[in-house]
Amino acid sequence: MSSVDFINENINWKDITPGGEVYEGGTAFGFRTGDWRVSIPEYIVDKCKQCLLCTPVCPDSAIPVKDGKRADFDFDHCKGCGICAKVCPFGAIVMKKEEK
Amino acid sequence: MAIRERLSGNEAVAIAMRQINPDVMAAFPITPSTEIPQYFSTFVANGQVDTEFVPVESEHSAMSACVGSEAAGARTLTATSSCGLALMWEELYIAASCRLPIALACVNRALSGPININCDHSDSMGARDSGWIQIYSENNQEAYDNFVQAYRIAEHKDVRLPIMICQDGFITSHAVENINLLEDKEVKDFVGEYNPQEYLLNQEHSMAVGPYDIPAYYMEHKKQQATAMENAKQVILDVAAEFEKISGRKYGLFETYKLDDAECAIVIINSAAGTAKDAVDKLRAEGKKVGLLKIRVFRPFPAKEIAEALKNVKVLAVMDRCEGFSSQGGPLGAEVKSALYTAGSTAKVVDYIYGIGGRDVRVENIEEVYGALFDILATGNVGETYRYLSLRD
Amino acid sequence: MSNVLEIRWHGRGGQGAKTASLLLADVAFNTGKYVQGFPEYGPERMGAPITAYNRISNDPIRVHSNIYDPEYVVVVDETLLECVDVTNGLRKEGAIVINSAKTPDEIRPLLKGYEGRVYTIDARKISVAALGKYFPNSPMLAAIVKVTGIMDDESFLKEMEGSYKHKFASKPEVIEGNMQALRMSLQEVK
Numbered sequence: 001m002s003s004v005d006f007i008n009e010n011i012n013w014k015d016i017t018p019g020g021e022v023y024e025g026g027t028a029f030g031f032r033t034g035d036w037r038v039s040i041p042e043y044i045v046d047k048c049k050q051c052l053l054c055t056p057v058c059p060d061s062a063i064p065v066k067d068g069k070r071a072d073f074d075f076d077h078c079k080g081c082g083i084c085a086k087v088c089p090f091g092a093i094v095m096k097k098e099e100k
Numbered sequence: 101m102a103i104r105e106r107l108s109g110n111e112a113v114a115i116a117m118r119q120i121n122p123d124v125m126a127a128f129p130i131t132p133s134t135e136i137p138q139y140f141s142t143f144v145a146n147g148q149v150d151t152e153f154v155p156v157e158s159e160h161s162a163m164s165a166c167v168g169s170e171a172a173g174a175r176t177l178t179a180t181s182s183c184g185l186a187l188m189w190e191e192l193y194i195a196a197s198c199r200l201p202i203a204l205a206c207v208n209r210a211l212s213g214p215i216n217i218n219c220d221h222s223d224s225m226g227a228r229d230s231g232w233i234q235i236y237s238e239n240n241q242e243a244y245d246n247f248v249q250a251y252r253i254a255e256h257k258d259v260r261l262p263i264m265i266c267q268d269g270f271i272t273s274h275a276v277e278n279i280n281l282l283e284d285k286e287v288k289d290f291v292g293e294y295n296p297q298e299y300l301l302n303q304e305h306s307m308a309v310g311p312y313d314i315p316a317y318y319m320e321h322k323k324q325q326a327t328a329m330e331n332a333k334q335v336i337l338d339v340a341a342e343f344e345k346i347s348g349r350k351y352g353l354f355e356t357y358k359l360d361d362a363e364c365a366i367v368i369i370n371s372a373a374g375t376a377k378d379a380v381d382k383l384r385a386e387g388k389k390v391g392l393l394k395i396r397v398f399r400p401f402p403a404k405e406i407a408e409a410l411k412n413v414k415v416l417a418v419m420d421r422c423e424g425f426s427s428q429g430g431p432l433g434a435e436v437k438s439a440l441y442t443a444g445s446t447a448k449v450v451d452y453i454y455g456i457g458g459r460d461v462r463v464e465n466i467e468e469v470y471g472a473l474f475d476i477l478a479t480g481n482v483g484e485t486y487r488y489l490s491l492r493d
Numbered sequence: 494m495s496n497v498l499e500i501r502w503h504g505r506g507g508q509g510a511k512t513a514s515l516l517l518a519d520v521a522f523n524t525g526k527y528v529q530g531f532p533e534y535g536p537e538r539m540g541a542p543i544t545a546y547n548r549i550s551n552d553p554i555r556v557h558s559n560i561y562d563p564e565y566v567v568v569v570d571e572t573l574l575e576c577v578d579v580t581n582g583l584r585k586e587g588a589i590v591i592n593s594a595k596t597p598d599e600i601r602p603l604l605k606g607y608e609g610r611v612y613t614i615d616a617r618k619i620s621v622a623a624l625g626k627y628f629p630n631s632p633m634l635a636a637i638v639k640v641t642g643i644m645d646d647e648s649f650l651k652e653m654e655g656s657y658k659h660k661f662a663s664k665p666e667v668i669e670g671n672m673q674a675l676r677m678s679l680q681e682v683k
Contacts, residue, residue, distance in 0.1 A: 013320035018260060018328075019199040020313050020321055023298060025306030106522040132534070218534065239557075271557050275531035276518045278553070374555035458534075462558040 029077075033060055037080035040098040043072050047092035054084035054093060102347075103281040109240040109272035112279055113179070113205045113265070114139035116247035118149055119287035122203075123174035123294070126154035126165035130184035131217050132269040133207035137179055159184040163191035163202075170200040171309045173299025175251065177202065181269055182209035185223045189230070195262045196231025197325060198310045201254030202262040204232070205247065208370065208421075209269035210457045218458020219269040221369065221422040225431045231325055233263040233332050234399040238373045241279050243267040245349055246396075248282065251291050252339040258331040268371040270458070286346050329400045336397055353402040355394040356409055358384060362391030364473035365410065367436050368419040369395045372454070372461045376419075379466035390470050401435050407443030415448045415473040416440075419489075421455045429453070429486045448482045454489035465490050499560045500547040500637065503579050504569035507539040509630030513569070514545035516634050516656065521549045523652045524644050529554050542577050549643060567637050568592060569616075569629050574600075580607040590636050590682070592616040592629050597683065612640050614682040623673035631671045635678035646679050 007017065017023065048070070055063045055070055062078035064071045085093040107115065114136050117125070125144075127137035137153075144153045154169075156162045162178050170176040180188065185206060195202050211222040224234060233253060237243035246265045254263040267273060282290075298307050313321055333353065340351040357377050359365055368376055373394040383390045393409055410416060418437070420430025428434070429451025437449055452469060455461045469489060476482055500517070504510025511532040518530030529548040546560045564587035568579050571593040583589060588610035591600055597611040604611065616632035624631075638649050653675055657668045 007317075009316040011317075011320070013323040013327075016317065016320045016324060018321075018324060019197055019309065020311045020317060021199075021298060022308040022311060023305065025308070027308070106518060106528055239555075268557070270531075270534045274534065275529055275557070276515055277529050278522065278527050371557040375557050378556050460559050462561070463556060 032076050033079050034062075034074075034076045037075075037078060037098055039080040039082060039095045040075075041073055041078065041080065041082065041085055042094045042096055044092045044094065047090050049090055049092075051089070053087050053089065057083050057087050059083070101283060103283065105279050105281050106276050107240055107279050107281075108135070108274055108276050109237075109243045109267050110135035110207065110274065111139060112240040112244040112281075113247050113267070114143070115281060116244050116287070117177060117205075118143045119248070119282070119284050120175075120177075120251065120291050121149045121288070122151050122177050124152045124154060124166070124169040124176040125178060126156055126162045126169065126176070127178045127180070128156050128159050128162045128184065130159070130181050132209055132219075132273045133179045133181040133184070133205065135273070136205050136207070140179075159187040160191065163188035163195065166202045167191055167195050167198065167200060170195070170202045171198060171299065172301045173294075173296055175255075175294040176200075177204065179205035179207070181207045182211055182217070182223045185227055186211060189227065192227055192230040192232060192262070194310065197321065199260040199325070199328070200262055201251065201260055203247070203250045203254060204262065204264045205243075206264045206266040207269045207273045208266050214457075216457040217269075219271050219371075219421070220456040220458070221266075221420075222456070224264060224266045225422040225424075227264070228399060228431060231261065231329070232399060233259075233261055233329070233336075233397075235263065235265050235336075235397055236369045236395060237265065237267040237272070238371055238394065239272050240267075240275070240277050241349075242396075243272065244279060244281065245343065245347065245351065248287055248290065249336075249339050249343050249351075251294070252342075253332060253335050255294060255296075256332075256335045256339075257297075259328050259335050261325070261328050261332060266370070271371045280347075280349075282347060290343070290346055333397070333400050333402060351396060353397045353405055354409070355396060357392045357394065359391035359393060359409060360412070361389055362413055363389045363477060364415045364417075364470055365391045365393060365413040366417045366419055366466070366469060366473075367393045367395065367406075367410075367432065369398070369421065369432065372419065372421070372466070375461055375463055376466045379463045379470065382463065383467065383470055388470070388474070390473075395432070398432075398435075401439070403435070403439035403442065406436065407439045407445060410440065410447065411443070411445065413447050415476045416450075417469050417473055418449060418451045419469070420451060420453050423453055423456060427486070448476055450476070450482065450485045450487055452487050452489045459490055461490075496552065497548050497550040497554060497556075498565075498641065498643070499563045500549070500565045500567065500641070501560050501563040501583075502545040502547070502567045502569065503573050503577055504543055504545070505539075505573070506541045506543050508569050509628060510543060510567075510569045510633075511545045513567070513630035513634045514547050516630070516653075517547050517637065518549075519656055520634075520638065520649060520652050521547075521643055524648070526550060526643075527552060527554050533559055542573055563587065565590070565637060565641055567633055569633050571595075574603045578605070580604050583607060583609065585609040588612060588640055590614065590633070590640050592633055594618065610640075612636065612682055614678055616678070619674050619677045619681065623677060624667065624670040628674075631674040632678035635675040636682040639679050639682050649679075650675060 433451030616629035
């Protein structure tokens with residue numbers, strides 16, 4: 001069983017892992033920070049030159065890159081912070097109010 | 101075969117470390133513990149150990165490096181004193197809450213100020229609530245023996261807590277005395293290999309250590325840590341019993357000396373206990389029923405066992421080599437009185453602050469304490485319960 | 494305790510009084526005794542008066558205080574007589590050993606009425622003759638061994654040769670000089 005499945009707020013002190021250890025890697029993936037979003041980035045593909053300045057500044061690794069090119073946002077994890085829109089030199093990322 | 105030697109307390113601990121052959125030592129020098137990393141780095145330079153010695157720029161970094169290294173899966177140790185321990189404070193709590201069985205040689209010295217480099221227990225007593233197991237040593241032999249036992253206690257699956265082995269700065273750390281050492285192989289076999297179930301450098305199984313703990317989890321983790329500390333008591337006794345088999349030397353949670361029929365007794369820690377035993381013998385020769393209890397394990401505090409051992413004592417002095425500024429006495433006094441109260445004791449108890457900042461403790465000083473206890477016994481009047489020994493009035 | 498031999502050393506930081514007390518502990522240890530050798534620590538630096546101690550016993554030693562009424566006192570630097578009360582607590586059935594070119598009779602008036610035995614040894618002369626340099630601790634060590642009689646000359650010299658071979662493994666040329674200093678001191682202490 002994965003830690004993320006059994007560590008929850010109902011766990012008692014005997015069953016919780018010592019020191020809060022998490023016995024697997026990449027568990028942040030299971031945590032949907034996309035739910036926190038107020039503003040949403042829009043990716044304007046036509047303006048994108050694939051310079052990839054946006055990718056490393058994303059705090060949530062929510063800009064997937066495949067074969068040297070970025071794809072659209074991973075909205076399960078994008079928190080809508082807007083840093084990518086600030087660094088984009090070509091206006092290819094625009095922040096908008098998210099309608100839920 | 102025991103090896104008859106004469107060593108200072110610092111040398112004795114350094115030799116225990118060599119015999120253990122840990123994976124990592126991260127340390128920064130501070131008087132009076134400096135010689136421990138100094139001797140040990142000689143062992144490293146001579147190829148007598150396989151240890152990675154990490155020279156750091158402060159004790160804050162020393163303990164940080166220890167936390168990282170122990171979490172990575174390496175058996176790790178350090179040594180420090182006084183303000184060095186104080187600079188580790190933040191990481192002491194991290195090490196304990198991350199359940200990392202690091203071993204630390206603490207050479208007890210006063211915390212400044214006023215600026216002072218001599219012996220008292222304010223450093224380790226200040227760290228008493230950090231979640232570290234604390235074991236104290238009367239002399240070089242006990243410092244060595246306790247260090248040899250340290251990892252067996254700390255790494256035990258029911259415990260997994262860091263451990264501090266304390267001895268008195270200068271008084272034992274720099275005094276050359278007789279000692280019996282174990283053979284290297286005996287120590288190696290006794291301590292064994294460190295095989296943590298989970299560790300950061302395990303390529304087969306990744307993990308995360310020390311995550312942020314929100315209010316929904318923090319208390320559960322603290323209860324678990326507190327339970328591990330309770331578990332340590334039995335493990336300490338079990339390890340001591342095994343140690344006795346290889347060394348012939350017996351250890352418990354504390355040592356009692358002529359306590360069974362004692363009317364007046366003292367509770368004391370570290371080197372002054374030896375001096376006090378001479379005082380007990382002198383007074384016993386005069387027909388006075390006196391005894392003493394020397395604390396070995398301060399964390400976990402063996403409250404029930406101490407109350408049981410003191411049950412026949414009528415008047416007790418708790419000797420604190422550390423101020424607590426509680427206006428009532430020092431930390432040991434608070435612990436012992438709490439233990440006695442819980443057990444329903446009616447003993448009369450006074451707390452003495454003694455020997456702080458290196459104030460010398462003589463046999464005569466301890467006799468004076470017993471004299472005061474007999475006054476209380478005779479008059480039934482306790483008087484001031486918070487006293488200073490050898491203070492110029 | 495009465496069966497413990499207690500010795501107090503007075504010296505100046507850098508003269509080797511602490512080292513001498515540890516060497517004496519070594520020597521006594523090698524004869525099968527229980528020993529303590531320890532310095533009194535403070536913010537001392539080179540030249541400051543320092544104190545070191547020895548306890549030697551046939552039984553385990555438990556006491557961990559300084560020594561206040563020693564049986565023997567060793568003074569490694571004669572100039573300390575002016576500023577340190579070296580005979581304080583010294584038992585009159587004991588003795589004091591002082592590094593000085595003077596005779597015991599010349600020194601006694603400086604000892605505040607001390608009634609016990611007084612020995613002097615010219616450690617400077619011996620050290621310079623044997624080693625070409627002034628290291629008073631070897632001659633002083635030999636003098637106190639002679640005065641206390643904790644072991645005979647021959648066994649002492651044998652022990653010390655082993656000890657120096659270990660201590661000066663990287664400087665074997667100084668071993669013979671130190672041995673010579675010990676031998677001269679055993680003869681000349683009076």
